[in-house]
Amino acid sequence: KQRVLSGIQPTSDSFHLGNYLGALQYWVRLQDDFDAFYFIPDLHAITVPQDPKELRKRTKVSAAQLLALGVDPKKSTLFVQSQVPEHAELTWVLNCITGFGEASRMTQFKDKSVKQGADNATVGLFTYPVLMAADILLYRPQLVPVGEDQRQHLELTRNLAQRFNTRYKKTFVVPEAHIVTGTAKIYDLQDPTSKMSKSAASDSGLLSLLDDPKVSAKKIRSAVTDTEREIRYDPETKAGVSNLLVILSSLTDTPIVTLEQDYAGKGYGDLKSDTADALIEFVTPLRAKVQEYMSDQGELDRVLAAGAERAREVAGRTLAQVYDRVGFLAR
Numbered sequence: 001k002q003r004v005l006s007g008i009q010p011t012s013d014s015f016h017l018g019n020y021l022g023a024l025q026y027w028v029r030l031q032d033d034f035d036a037f038y039f040i041p042d043l044h045a046i047t048v049p050q051d052p053k054e055l056r057k058r059t060k061v062s063a064a065q066l067l068a069l070g071v072d073p074k075k076s077t078l079f080v081q082s083q084v085p086e087h088a089e090l091t092w093v094l095n096c097i098t099g100f101g102e103a104s105r106m107t108q109f110k111d112k113s114v115k116q117g118a119d120n121a122t123v124g125l126f127t128y129p130v131l132m133a134a135d136i137l138l139y140r141p142q143l144v145p146v147g148e149d150q151r152q153h154l155e156l157t158r159n160l161a162q163r164f165n166t167r168y169k170k171t172f173v174v175p176e177a178h179i180v181t182g183t184a185k186i187y188d189l190q191d192p193t194s195k196m197s198k199s200a201a202s203d204s205g206l207l208s209l210l211d212d213p214k215v216s217a218k219k220i221r222s223a224v225t226d227t228e229r230e231i232r233y234d235p236e237t238k239a240g241v242s243n244l245l246v247i248l249s250s251l252t253d254t255p256i257v258t259l260e261q262d263y264a265g266k267g268y269g270d271l272k273s274d275t276a277d278a279l280i281e282f283v284t285p286l287r288a289k290v291q292e293y294m295s296d297q298g299e300l301d302r303v304l305a306a307g308a309e310r311a312r313e314v315a316g317r318t319l320a321q322v323y324d325r326v327g328f329l330a331r
């Protein structure tokens, strides 16, 4: 079996619809045909300030959401990054083959460090993409399902893999990003030219999976559209409407062209209320399942402990090879 790997940060109380449509829905599908490794990168989370109690809670609620969305620990290895120390260990080696300029060109670092202010941006934030490369390369996956905003990090990962392979000996698989056109970037409902993100200035354009569905329905009904009347997919000139079409299409598994035909002659109000209904239908059972997983912390801990153990077997083998190839003494 080929291998797939991906991660999602535990930095909020709920994943948002962009996370699900851009990435998590593919995690669930790919686990049937691939040997899947999915994890919660809490080391990445602390590249910006986190409250320790909140971080612990969010890590658990993240695991509960992944299980509720259908990540099946019988098919996939589900784990928390900090419980697999090899991630931090490989990062150091990769830091030492990453150019300073190369790391400086990472646009997410540039955006985040501007937001944080130059002196508050940490070295951890700077080396974040190298940690991400380590996450991936340890498991030698062929495929990494992510949204568009991770494309540049995947490119760096591929470069580091190739560099290590040529400088030492072929050790890493050079992974492909699995970025699905159409859902790779879900946009903010109030600002449909920016990606949906938990760090947007206002949360009125953000659909959090665990929010009260009534609140989300209201946000959808007040989504920004345009002054025309036609329901047509055209992201260039009709960003808001196109975003709603992508959301409705994915949630109901209906092609966008079919939706365009169905909505001929109908108004934006119809599109919005059907999208709101589809979201409510999706999140209502999901919220209940998350509650269920959260109510059995013992079981949650066991799943994660078993996942970390399986992850360490694979990660440990790769790291041992890497350490040997760079010339460290055997442990």
Ligand code: TYM
Pocket (backbone or CB within 6 Å): 005, 006, 007, 008, 009, 010, 018, 019, 020, 021, 022, 023, 024, 041, 044, 131, 132, 135, 136, 144, 145, 146, 147, 148, 149, 150, 183, 184, 185, 186, 187, 195, 196, 197
């Ligand atoms: P994170 O936690 O920000 O996001 C998790 C996944 O959701 C995708 N995503 C979106 N997709 C479509 N539209 C959006 N508006 C949207 N917002 C987020 C992201 O692209 C991502 O796939 N650095 C990663 C976490 C990570 C990782 C890894 C991923 C750490 N190590 C190794 C893959 C492999 C991140 O911060 O994702």
